Amino acid sequence: xxxxxxxxxxxxxxxxxxxxxxxxxxxxxxxxxxxxxxxxxxxxxxxxxxxxxxxxxxxxxxxxxxxxxxxxxxxxxxxxxxxxxxxxxxxxxxxxxxxxxxxxxxxxx
Numbered sequence: 001x002x003x004x005x006x007x008x009x010x011x012x013x014x015x016x017x018x019x020x021x022x023x024x025x026x027x028x029x030x031x032x033x034x035x036x037x038x039x040x041x042x043x044x045x046x047x048x049x050x051x052x053x054x055x056x057x058x059x060x061x062x063x064x065x066x067x068x069x070x071x072x073x074x075x076x077x078x079x080x081x082x083x084x085x086x087x088x089x090x091x092x093x094x095x096x097x098x099x100x101x102x103x104x105x106x107x108x109x
Contacts, residue, residue: 033101057083
């Protein structure tokens, strides 16, 4: 029972930090990316969060196409292009701040 409680507490802590980091990405992105440089688990969670819109769309599309048409269609609609545009914006924003953190000389230690 103790191990289940510990696992639950770790999960809650990680998701709390993830929510905090997502909020701070818009509030103070430089400091957040600098902090994420050291925290590997949060880096993975942030990357997974950035990939979520396209993964959810692809999964829903595969399920719907199999249900409705019996196979996967080759053509994509406007929703795909909207999701793709959002993904590009997310990665440009994150990439910009990652590059700023990498190129900034760390004078305060």
